[in-house]
Amino acid sequence: MAITLQELGLLENPFEYTTPTPSANMVWAGMHQQKRDITRCYEQAFQQNARQLILNWGPWGGGKTYAAYYFKHNRIQYIANYDQVVTIYIRTPEEGEKASNELLNNIIDAIGWDALKNTIAQNAMLIGHDVLEQRLYDRIASSEFARAVLKLATDTFTTDGYLLAQYFYNGLDKKEKAKYRISRDIKSISDRIKFVSALLVAYTQTQAPKRLFIWIDEMENAIFYTAKQAKEYAQTIRDLTDTINEYVAIFLNLTLAEADEQKIDLLLREALLSRINTRLRFKDFSTDDTLTYIRELLQAYQISPNPQQPYSPFTEDAITTIIQQQLPTNKRLPRNINKTLHTIIQNALQEDKTIIGVDDVKKTTTIFA
Amino acid sequence: MPYKYPTCIMDACSYFYQRSIYLDNGKSLFDYTKKLSLSYSQIVHREISNNASQFKQYFTEIPNDILKRHNHAEQTPNFHGRLFTTTQTDEGEKHNLSLAIAFAQKGKPIVYLSDDLSAIGNPFKEHQQEQVHGGHLSLTINSFPFFKIWTSFDCILYLRFRRIITFDIAETAIINLNTFLFKNDEEYRQLKDQRNNISNDEYSQRKNNLQTKHTQRRQRYQEYLRIIEKVLTL
Numbered sequence: 001m002a003i004t005l006q007e008l009g010l011l012e013n014p015f016e017y018t019t020p021t022p023s024a025n026m027v028w029a030g031m032h033q034q035k036r037d038i039t040r041c042y043e044q045a046f047q048q049n050a051r052q053l054i055l056n057w058g059p060w061g062g063g064k065t066y067a068a069y070y071f072k073h074n075r076i077q078y079i080a081n082y083d084q085v086v087t088i089y090i091r092t093p094e095e096g097e098k099a100s101n102e103l104l105n106n107i108i109d110a111i112g113w114d115a116l117k118n119t120i121a122q123n124a125m126l127i128g129h130d131v132l133e134q135r136l137y138d139r140i141a142s143s144e145f146a147r148a149v150l151k152l153a154t155d156t157f158t159t160d161g162y163l164l165a166q167y168f169y170n171g172l173d174k175k176e177k178a179k180y181r182i183s184r185d186i187k188s189i190s191d192r193i194k195f196v197s198a199l200l201v202a203y204t205q206t207q208a209p210k211r212l213f214i215w216i217d218e219m220e221n222a223i224f225y226t227a228k229q230a231k232e233y234a235q236t237i238r239d240l241t242d243t244i245n246e247y248v249a250i251f252l253n254l255t256l257a258e259a260d261e262q263k264i265d266l267l268l269r270e271a272l273l274s275r276i277n278t279r280l281r282f283k284d285f286s287t288d289d290t291l292t293y294i295r296e297l298l299q300a301y302q303i304s305p306n307p308q309q310p311y312s313p314f315t316e317d318a319i320t321t322i323i324q325q326q327l328p329t330n331k332r333l334p335r336n337i338n339k340t341l342h343t344i345i346q347n348a349l350q351e352d353k354t355i356i357g358v359d360d361v362k363k364t365t366t367i368f369a
Numbered sequence: 370m371p372y373k374y375p376t377c378i379m380d381a382c383s384y385f386y387q388r389s390i391y392l393d394n395g396k397s398l399f400d401y402t403k404k405l406s407l408s409y410s411q412i413v414h415r416e417i418s419n420n421a422s423q424f425k426q427y428f429t430e431i432p433n434d435i436l437k438r439h440n441h442a443e444q445t446p447n448f449h450g451r452l453f454t455t456t457q458t459d460e461g462e463k464h465n466l467s468l469a470i471a472f473a474q475k476g477k478p479i480v481y482l483s484d485d486l487s488a489i490g491n492p493f494k495e496h497q498q499e500q501v502h503g504g505h506l507s508l509t510i511n512s513f514p515f516f517k518i519w520t521s522f523d524c525i526l527y528l529r530f531r532r533i534i535t536f537d538i539a540e541t542a543i544i545n546l547n548t549f550l551f552k553n554d555e556e557y558r559q560l561k562d563q564r565n566n567i568s569n570d571e572y573s574q575r576k577n578n579l580q581t582k583h584t585q586r587r588q589r590y591q592e593y594l595r596i597i598e599k600v601l602t603l
Contacts, residue, residue, distance in 0.1 A: 018570050060577040096548075220577075223584055224551050227541040228393050257581055258588070266591040267584065 002349045006303065008313045009354075013345050014301040017338035026070045027300040030285070030293030031063060031334075037280045038067060038251075045211040045249050046081055051241050052249040053275045057256050057264060058282025061335025064253040067282075068215040086204055087213040092233075096225030100189055100236040104196045107214065108168070111203065113161025120153035120202040127207060129154065135205055140198045140243050144184040145191070149198040151180040168195060193236060197243040204247065212248045219254040223267050234269035241275060252276075259283075285332040290323050293337060313348070314356045321361045340364075374405045374531065375478040378469045380461050381416035383484045383521050384409075390521075390545045398521070398542050401528050408472075408479075410464035414442035446471035452509065459505055462488040466509060473515040480527075481510075482519045489518055521546055522590045530597050539594055547587040554579060 005013060014027070028035055041054055056064050072087040090106040093099045108116070124132050129150060136146035152163045163180075166172060171185050186195050204210040216237065222230050241250055252272070258264055265273055285293060295310045302312060311319045323332075326340050344364050348356045379402075387399040409417065449467040462483055469481045483489045490504035504510075510518060519527070522543065529539035551557060560575050567575075 018568070060574065060581075220580055220584070223580070223587070224548050226391075226548055227544040230544070255577060255580075256584065258584075263588050263592070266588050 003352045003354065005345075005349065007354060008345070008348065009303050010298075010313065010345075011301045011303055013342060014297045015338040015340075015342040015345065017335050017342055026066075026074055027297060028070055028074075029296035029300065030289055031282075032292075034063070034067065034280060034282060037278075038071060041249055041251075041278060042071070042085070042211075042213065045213070045247065046084070049246045051245055051247075052277055053237075053241055053272070054249060054251045054278040054280060055254060055264075055268075055276045056251055056280045056282060057254040057258075059257040059284065059333060060255050061333045062255075062282035062284075063334045064255065064282055065217055066334065068217055068251065068253060071213070072215065081211075084208065084210045085213065086210050087215065089215045089217065092216060092218045092221040094221050096222070096229030096233070099222070099225060099229060099233045101192065103216070103233065103236060104192050104240075107196060108199070113165045115161075116199055116203055117153045117158075117161035117164055120149065120199070123202060123205050124150060124154050127205060132202060132205055136198050136201055139201050139245055140194050142194050142198070144182070145194050145198045148180070148182045148184070149195070149202050151182065153202065155180070164199070168192075189232070189236065190239065193239045193243055197240060200244060200248075209247050212244065213251070214248070215251045215253065217253045219252045220256060231269055231271070234271040238271040238275055284330060285337075287323055287332075290327065290332050290337060291319065293334065294319060294341065313345075313354060314361075315358070317358050318356050318361045321358045326361070326364070375480050376406045376408050376472060377402070377519075377524070378408045378410070378465050378472070378479060378481050379413070380409075380465050380483040380485060381413050382461075383482050383524075384413075384417055386484050386521055386546065386549065387524075390542060390549055392538055392541050392545065394538070398525070398546065401534050401538075402524055404533055405528075408443055408468065410461070410468045411442045411445055412464040413461040416461050443468050459485070459488045462506055466506060469516055470513050473513065478516075480517045480519050482521070482524055484520050486520075489520075522586075526590070526593055526597060529594060530601070532601070536594070536598060540591065543587060543590045543594065547583055547590075551579070551583040554583070 005011070038054075041052055044052065056067065058064060068089050072089050088107055088110040090103065090110055093102040093106075127135075133146050133150050136149065137143050140146060148167065149164070152167060153161075155163060163172075163176075166176075167182070168186060172180070172182065177183065184191075186192055200212055204212050222233050225233060237250065237252070241248065254264070254268075256264060256267070261279070268276075294314075298311055298314070299305050306312060314322075322340060322344070327337060344356060344361060347364055348360055351360070353360055384399070387402055388397050390398040392398065445464055446467050448470075449464065452467060452470075453463045462485055465481065465483070469479055472479045481489075486504060488504045488506050489510065490507045517523075525534075525539050525542045525546070528534045528542075529536065534542070557576075557579050560572065560579070564572060
């Protein structure tokens with residue numbers, strides 16, 4: 001009969017190796033430098049209004065997606081102005097065809113048309129319709145789209161975002177355009193960027209403007225677009241950054257085992273390279289990094305944490321053995337560590353072990369031979 | 370100078386790849402390669418003419434207009450039967466190889482162009498200092514070290530080196546060829562077919578392994594291109 005995790009002294013198995021499930025209780029273990037660097041980007045967004053484009057790069061399973069989820073869902077823990085933070089998480093489409101349109105659609109989907117309409121209407125009421133329109137015009141430099149966003153969002157006959165969505169995806173008919181005094185259709189990709197930027201700016205304009213953080217994950221997919229598609233995709237991200245221009249930080253997550261920064265530049269388009277102002281590297285862990293990561297993760301899930309036994313239910317020797325024998329130096333990444341320790345814990349449960357020692361560790365087949 | 374460019378003996382696979390790679394100016398890579406002097410063995414010529422529909426079926430991305438006939442085919446040299454036994458596989462590569470050997474014997478500057486790495490071996494692995502992957506024809510190829518073996522990537526580098534294409538076109542060609550090879554990689558096709566039967570984690574890991582392989586090749590050829598550029602800009 002197998003024992004339970006609680007009998008092992010744990011609330012849950014700390015080592016989940018599948019793509020993280022977004023929740024407000026995500027634990028950040030180890031990787032202190034990366035956390036500090038990302039937090040600094042968030043703080044800078046409040047200290048300086050200028051836009052930021054940040055490149056996060058590192059190997060597969062290195063924690064980039066986890067970082068995105070963590071900062072999206074645990075905002076209360078890392079910054080004083082957390083109620084002024086709007087974080088959007090999207091992925092780079094796998095196929096290059098229409099990737100730019102998909103990117104913009106994904107940004108909208110991440111907020112939702114109804115939320116956009118209602119928040120923009122509230123913001124217009126809060127700071128005044130004319131003031132908001134002027135702010136929109138100042139940022140996106142298009143009076144037509146500034147007016148269109150406000151007219152459609154503040155329309156009192158509808159309560160959902162249908163009109164905004166209709167205008168964005170299909171265009172309005174003549175009667176509706178006359179009613180809302182809109183004379184311009186959304187035709188080109190540049191129009192779409194301006195309109196989405198206007199929506200995002202209007203969405204974040206309260207008395208003190210909110211800061212917008214957009215995480216674009218899986219940028220490596222764009223390496224396999226054709227040159228033309230990749231250029232258009234990079235230009236869309238650049239134009240979006242330039243159009244919103246203030247109070248925005250865009251994080252690009254790029255999975256690449258490459259250690260040489262110059263080789264990364266070969267893969268990114270000039271449009272993005274010239275705008276990237278911070279590069280954060282997620283790299284393989286040293287032995288100390290691995291120990292810290294395991295310890296902090298275990299401590300977060302121990303029912304009764306005991307400083308004398310930081311690795312409980314593992315003995316310290318068991319952890320050293322795992323690192324030496326089961327995790328080759330080039331495999332010391334969060335996902336691999338999680339996979340290994342997850343299996344060992346599951347085996348211990350099956351075998352009714354309440355303390356996991358060296359012998360128990362040795363019995364588990366090495367995943368990374 | 371007797372020859373402006375070496376004669377490029379091209380196999381069917383490379384022909385179809387190069388006709389499938391469209392560049393930003395609306396031309397295909399083949400539109401530039403054909404400026405070199407091209408030759409095909411009879412069997413490759415037949416493969417190109419007859420097997421077009423097979424290629425079309427396999428490479429779903431190949432547009433219809435590439436399926437055109439070609440008229441240059443060279444006689445297979447007499448020694449071919451002594452060099453190779455007839456099998457169902459790699460026939461085109463074998464005939465092209467005999468042709469290359471016959472040309473080299475006459476002192477004609479030639480290159481042997483093939484993208485079938487299972488036949489010619491994987492030159493990229495050699496660059497990576499991994500175990501050199503020998504193709505089915507490696508023994509014969511290595512017996513006649515008198516001409517270069519090119520893949521289409523090498524062909525792009527040469528086109529740039531001889532200023533037949535600009536740097537931007539060469540880079541676009543490398544990116545698009547790499548993308549084409551990734552999308553048509555048998556492993557990637559299988560992975561996509563299995564997408565709903567395997568876990569997200571496994572899919573993500575296997576995709577990442579494939580992407581790493583193809584990304585490294587692209588980076589390597591982009592690096593080569595930059596080194597060539599140093600000579601051209603002197």
